[in-house]
Amino acid sequence: MIANVLSIAGSDPSGGAGIQADLKAFSARGVFGMAALTALTAQNTQGVSTVHALPADFVGEQIRMVFSDVRVDAVKIGMIANAEIAASVAEALRLFCRAPVALDPVMIAKGGAPLLDPEAMETVRRALLPLATVVTPNLPEAAALLGRPEARSREEMAAQARALLALGPQAALVKGGHLDDDESPDVLASSEGLLWFESRRAQTKNTHGTGCSLSSAIAAELAKGQAISEAICAAKDWLRGAIEASGELSVGAGHGPIHHFHHLWTKQDISR
Numbered sequence: 001m002i003a004n005v006l007s008i009a010g011s012d013p014s015g016g017a018g019i020q021a022d023l024k025a026f027s028a029r030g031v032f033g034m035a036a037l038t039a040l041t042a043q044n045t046q047g048v049s050t051v052h053a054l055p056a057d058f059v060g061e062q063i064r065m066v067f068s069d070v071r072v073d074a075v076k077i078g079m080i081a082n083a084e085i086a087a088s089v090a091e092a093l094r095l096f097c098r099a100p101v102a103l104d105p106v107m108i109a110k111g112g113a114p115l116l117d118p119e120a121m122e123t124v125r126r127a128l129l130p131l132a133t134v135v136t137p138n139l140p141e142a143a144a145l146l147g148r149p150e151a152r153s154r155e156e157m158a159a160q161a162r163a164l165l166a167l168g169p170q171a172a173l174v175k176g177g178h179l180d181d182d183e184s185p186d187v188l189a190s191s192e193g194l195l196w197f198e199s200r201r202a203q204t205k206n207t208h209g210t211g212c213s214l215s216s217a218i219a220a221e222l223a224k225g226q227a228i229s230e231a232i233c234a235a236k237d238w239l240r241g242a243i244e245a246s247g248e249l250s251v252g253a254g255h256g257p258i259h260h261f262h263h264l265w266t267k268q269d270i271s272r
Contacts, residue, residue, distance in 0.1 A: 003031040003223035006066055007216060008059070008089055009078030009106070010039035010051070010115070016257030017043075017209035022076055022216040024260035029220035029238065034070065036062035038089070039081040041115075045208055045252025051115065056084035060092045067096035074099050074223035076216045077128065079106040083120040090127035100222035103132035103169070104215035105141045121145070130168030134188075134228050136215045137164070138175045151176075154185065154196075161189035171228045173218075175211070177201075188232060195229055197236055206246035206256035213258060214239050238263070 005026050012018035019035045026033030038059050042050040066072065075097055080086045093101065105124060107116040116124075125145060129135060142160045143150040145167075151157045157174050164172035171190040179185070186197040217238055221231030245262035259265075 003073040003220070004034060004071055005031045005074045005076065005216075005219050005223045006034045006036060006063070006072050007076045007078065007219075008036045008038060008063065009076070009212070010041055010081065011037055012041060012043055012209070014044040014208075014252060014257075016045060016251065016255075017212045018079060021209040021212040021257070021260070022078065025213045025216035026220055028242075028260045028264065029217050029235075031073070031220045031223050034066055034072075036066060038079055038085050039115075044254065045256055046254035048115070051081065053081040053085060056082075056088040059085050060088035063089065063092040064096065067092075072097065072099050074219040075101045076219035077101065077103045077132075078212055078215065079115050080120060080124060080128070081115065082117040083123040086120050086123040086128055090123075090131060093131050097131075100133040100219070101131055102215045102219040102222065103128055103135045104211055105135065105137050105145060106211070107141050107144055125167060129164070132169035133222060134171040134173055134218060134232075135164060135169045136173045136175065136211070136218065138177055138211060139179070142174050152179070154187070157185075157187050158189070158194055161187050161194065165189040173232060175214075177210075186232075186236070188229060190228065197232065199236070199240065202240075202243045204243060204246055205254075206249070206258060207243065208252075208255040208257045210239065210243065210258060213242065213260065 007022035023033040040052045161172045161174040173188045176185045184201045188195040217235035221234045242258040245259040
């Protein structure tokens, strides 16, 4: 039986991040993807020009309609936009969701545009973090959630992962892609302690949507019944290949997208 996964996130019309990336990641990982939109953005690979948040009650109604009809095996939460939407999402999930939840606290776009209203931070901390099976912030996002300076070392990353765990999720994965180092380590804090995931930094600018895609791939693996650490391993292995194959795509002049279907499309499929 194929698992069903719901993404609750914003839209990226250029296709590299947001709901569009989530649905691609779900398909690439072999699950059926669904989407409840929180916001519309006008963006491309070079940046975001405009964000239009949807009415919070409409966001909640989308979620309710999915759960009233479809078995949901996991949920991914991405861009929330504002406090009202965060509260609506939290209420809907408390009422209807009994599945694993991967929370990617999207706050700032690759080009620097804010994607989360500062007033929403407390609602995310108070209402959404306790619902998460795993939360997957990068270093700036972890710092913002905790009200601390951005981690600059493995020791600080580990301390912030533990601090996030204390806010209520079952596990916290702090991603080290912003470290000033050739390595890009991630650290997982859970009731079992700390677990490090080691990787080399990819030498490419095609990293648009990597955070969205990783959390979606983790949600897909959780939907299949994988344990959190196993889900992260599988998702990171797939993401590494998607980043390495990103040069096969030609999308935009800025930070290009990863190649979600690198393991499915042959050279003959993409040749012209």
